Amino acid sequence: KQEVTQIPAALSVPEGENLVLNCSFTDSAIYNLQWFRQDPGKGLTSLLLIQSSQREQTSGRLNASLDKSSGRSTLYIAASQPGDSATYLCAVKPISSGSARQLTFGSGTQLTVLP
């Protein structure tokens, strides 16, 4: 059974710092990996999706990398801002046929960017 782990559970940084969030998974047979942002009172918003054949994806100040062989992904946030404060979750989709291809989520990293 796929297990997804995110460490640390919480992180606090001063504004302007570059930071890295970590995600590890136990089964490397994945179809893709997604990073989501969760704000209180709101649902999850997809930030970046990396297909299994890709090494990284970038969107603005965000860069996500994927190393399937080691079962790891990182989300790099450049020049952090207080508005980046949220919980960040990663989720993996397995290589399975039909309806078995469902997401497994990590428990998230709660990020606080201090002004």
Added chain:
Amino acid sequence: DADVTQTPRNRITKTGKRIMLECSQTKGHDRMYWYRQDPGLGLRLIYYSFDVKDINKGEISDGYSVSRQAQAKFSLSLESAIPNQTALYFCATSELSGADTQYFGPGTRLTVL
């Protein structure tokens, strides 16, 4: 207007009561999902539906049932609520093809006393 809406947003109920959580979407997606989120456990899949005639159990379906009334509506029911069903519940949708990115509703916070 939000693409995926959930009602109610908050609900407090008592053990043994029947509860229905509703989800509607305007994205035109065929696939819909129900998840629950507990502190420190991430999101876990309860049920999912790939079209109106297709319903599938997820990882933690015991104690729950669902109804796909139309392409745009997917309801989750707790027939007899119990305290360990206290959680944050999310509905999500995705397209049939492509990267299958999921789009989430704002969530329903359910408390069972």
